[in-house]
Amino acid sequence: LAPWFEQAIGVDADREMLAEAALQAAQEKIKNVQWHQLRAEDLPAGLGSFRVISFAQSFHWMDQPRVARTALSMLDDDGFCVHVDAKTHQGVESDAVLPDHRPPRAAIDELVERYLGPIDRSGKGLLRAERANSEAEVWRAAGFRGPQRIEVPGEIVARTSDQIVAAIFSLSSSTPYLFGDRREAFEADLRQLLHETNSSDLFSEHMQEIAAEIDMLGSIDWKP
Numbered sequence: 733l734a735p736w737f738e739q740a741i742g743v744d745a746d747r748e749m750l751a752e753a754a755l756q757a758a759q760e761k762i763k764n765v766q767w768h769q770l771r772a773e774d775l776p777a778g779l780g781s782f783r784v785i786s787f788a789q790s791f792h793w794m795d796q797p798r799v800a801r802t803a804l805s806m807l808d809d810d811g812f813c814v815h816v817d818a819k820t821h822q823g824v825e826s827d828a829v830l831p832d833h834r835p836p837r838a839a840i841d842e843l844v845e846r847y848l849g850p851i852d853r854s855g856k857g858l859l860r861a862e863r864a865n866s867e868a869e870v871w872r873a874a875g876f877r878g879p880q881r882i883e884v885p886g887e888i889v890a891r892t893s894d895q896i897v898a899a900i901f902s903l904s905s906s907t908p909y910l911f912g913d914r915r916e917a918f919e920a921d922l923r924q925l926l927h928e929t930n931s932s933d934l935f936s937e938h939m940q941e942i943a944a945e946i947d948m949l950g951s952i953d954w955k956p
Contacts, residue, residue: 740765772799776806786814800874815945821899823937830936836929844906847918876947886939893926893933
C-alpha cells in the first residue's frame with residue numbers, strides 16, 4: 733500500500749516479521765514506511781491519524797471491540813478500515829489446469845499430525861461466514877458503516893519446495909517451536925515427501941480469492 737500514500741506505518745507484534753518487511757521494502761526501494769513493534773491493543777501509541785487502517789488476516793486474534801474503537805479514533809473523517817481475508821498458505825481444489833504437480837496437501841497434513849498429534853486446525857486464518865458476520869457487528873457497534881466486500885479472483889501460482897516448507901512453518905498449528913528438537917527431522921521428512929511427489933521441487937496451486945471487507949466513516953461510498 734505504501735506507494736499509494738504519502739506515508740505508511742507497519743505494525744506487528746513480532747520483531748522478525750518487521751525485519752523481513754523492512755528488508756522487502758528496501759529491496760523495492762520503498763522509503764516512506766516506518767515500522768513499529770506493537771500489538772494492536774497497544775494502539776494508538778501516538779502514531780497519529782490515518783486515511784486507511786488495514787488488518788491482514790489478523791483481526792480475529794485481537795480484542796476486537798477494543799481495537800475497533802481505537803481504529804475509529806485514529807481515522808480521518810473520511811477514513812476506512814480494510815480487513816483483508818486471504819488463505820495464502822495453500823491453494824484450493826479446482827478444475828483449473830495446472831502447469832505443475834499440486835503439493836501433496838493430504839500427505840503433508842498426515843505428516844504434521846504424525847509429529848504433533850491431532851490438532852484442531854479449523855478456522856485458523858480463515859474468515860468463515862459466521863465469524864465474518866460477528867466481526868461486521870463489532871465494526872458497526874464501534875461506529876463504522878458497512879462493510880462493503882470486494883473480491884479479487886484467485887490466481888494459479890507456482891511454488892517451490894522452499895516456499896511450501898516456509899508456508900507450513902508460518903501456521904500457528906505447525907509453527908517451528910511446536911516441534912521442539914524434532915523440527916529438523918520434520919523438515920527433512922517434509923522435503924523428502926515433496927521431492928518424491930515431484931523431483932523438480934516445483935508445484936502449482938489455484939489460490940482462493942482474496943477478499944477485502946471495507947468499513948467506513950460518514951456517508952462516503954467507496955468505489956474500487
